[in-house]
Amino acid sequence: MKKEQVANCQFSVWYPIFKKHTIKSLILPLPQNVIEYLLDDGTVVVHGSEDSTQQTQTNTADGEEDQEDIQWSDDETTTTVTAPEFPEFNAKVQEAINLLGGSVFPKLNWSAPQDANWIALNNTLQCQSLRDIFLLLKSSDFIAHDFTQPFHRCSDDSPDPEIGYELVLRKWSELIPGGEFRCFVKENKLIGISQRDYTQHYQHIYKQQDQICSALLDFFQEHVQYKFLDEDFVLDVYRDSWGKVWLIDLNPFGPVTDSLLFTWEELTSGHDLMADQTEQGDVPAFRYTTSEVTVQPSPCLSYRIPRDFVDLSTGEDAYKLIDFLKLQKSQQDESDEEA
Ligand SMILES: Nc1ncnc2c1ncn2[C@@H]1O[C@H](COP(=O)(O)OP(=O)(O)OP(=O)(O)O)[C@@H](O)[C@H]1O
Ligand SMILES: [Mg+2]
Structure with missing residues (x-):
């Protein structure tokens, strides 16, 4: 992943190109x-x-x-x-x-x-x-x-x-998490599609996998392929309840972007993901969470402790710790006075 690829994935770079197809x-x-x-x-x-x-x-x-x-x-x-x-x-x-x-x-x-x-x-x-x-x-x-x-x-x-x-x-648009997919594009070919919210099993994805896959492939071929500045990138899309596909975001093709149900090794190695498929030609690999058993905790859960508490408990921010101790002392002094 090159710096220029990251720079190209800034919102103000891709938005004018794909304005018609996004929020x-x-x-x-x-x-x-x-x-x-x-x-x-x-x-x-x-x-x-x-x-x-x-x-x-x-x-x-x-x-x-x-x-x-x-x-x-x-x-x-x-x-x-x-x-x-x-x-x-x-x-x-x-x-x-x-x-x-x-x-x-x-x-x-x-x-x-x-x-x-x-x-x-x-x-x-x-x-x-x-x-x-x-x-x-x-x-x-x-x-x-x-x-x-x-x-x-x-x-x-x-x-x-x-x-x-x-x-x-x-x-602001209410997006249903089961309608979101991440598409991996390498050398201007859609090689893989992953359910975006892999923490849940969505029955409709399982049932409509062929329709979803071909809707996303059509969207890619019609509106995205060869239109971006790079040939490797990651596309986030949304398929609404009418089946219309929207572009949500564009991300760099590399480890700063979450590879979801793929690994970056699979995506970048010469191994052809499409070879997983039957002889249907250019069909991307489509991955989704198959059953309740594989349901995972939400990836943002670990961020929910206020950073200050983490810093205090690990002693990473000495100034916060000093302020905290001063505050504790003043509260203690106050309660001592009241007693
Ligand atoms: N306009 C919107 N209104 C409401 N929710 C939105 C909107 N745009 C995006 N979202 C929700 O927020 C999520 C994250 O948005 P977005 O992909 O733009 O963030 P990001 O920081 O680029 O994420 P990532 O690091 O995964 O690439 C989307 O998956 C979608 O569920
Ligand atoms: Mg993004």
């Missing part, structure tokens, strides 16, 4: 101060009025320079970080959310904050305001990865391509 989305460049806020490891205390639209209107006169309005309380034992506000960016985001119908699915150049959904009130990535978006983005290791190591596991030593970070807002 309506808007791309907003991230201002530098917002990037710094997202990367800052401080406590997330998002303030502001409940109604973010109102916030936008009352703050439009402010410059974005005011964002470093971090207020540290005098009491050193209870440090409160007030989240900065970004009035201009907030106005753009709110306008985009309104254009997309009021609810959006957020992601950056490559990743969505799927590992952070436990932190959201409704346990989904559905966002109605910049405040909802910030909470998810700041809590996600997947997002941190996009910022800090986008070219992790690339095989070439060339300099990293320049990245302009972007916030992608996609119209």
Whole structure:
């Protein structure tokens, strides 16, 4: 997997090519101060009025320079970080959310904050305001990865391509997990298809496997093949209840992308996966979870402990540990005084 392949899988690169076949989305460049806020490891205390639209209107006169309005309380034992506000960016985001119908699915150049959904009130990535978006983005290791190591596991030593970070807002769409599939494309050939949510057994997939496989192959041949910048890539698609196929995402062909019910060795080795099939010609290998026995735990489960607790328990973040101990001590002092 080359750096250039990863760069080509950024949302703003593939979206214009496949716009007609995917969920309506808007791309907003991230201002530098917002990037710094997202990367800052401080406590997330998002303030502001409940109604973010109102916030936008009352703050439009402010410059974005005011964002470093971090207020540290005098009491050193209870440090409160007030989240900065970004009035201009907030106005753009709110306008985009309104254009997309009021609810959006957020992601950056490559990743969505799927590992952070436990932190959201409704346990989904559905966002109605910049405040909802910030909470998810700041809590996600997947997002941190996009910022800090986008070219992790690339095989070439060339300099990293320049990245302009972007916030992608996609119209919120209720996708049924049993309708999602991941398609592996090598040398512009669809070699393998895997059920996306391999943690469950879906009867309809088992029953309609031939129809599903040919619908995805048709979609690929008609709308995707030879139209992308690379010949190796991974395509995520959705087959809706009317049988129409939609493109959901494009990912690099390599170990940063989860190979689901295949292994990367199988996918990259010379061994022809299609040889598994009968003499039907170019039929991709189609894999799905066959029975309840093979049901697996959800891959994002391990992310559900707040990172701070993990850092504290492993002693990875000394400052958090010191703050925690100070807080404990002050609480103890208070209760001593009361006694
Ligand atoms: N517009 C949307 N509305 C609601 N849910 C969505 C939307 N887009 C994607 N999803 C859901 O979120 C999941 C992850 O989305 P997406 O593939 O864009 O994230 P990702 O970070 O690229 O994931 P991966 O690391 O697996 O490639 C999808 O499988 C789908 O279930
Ligand atoms: Mg993806």
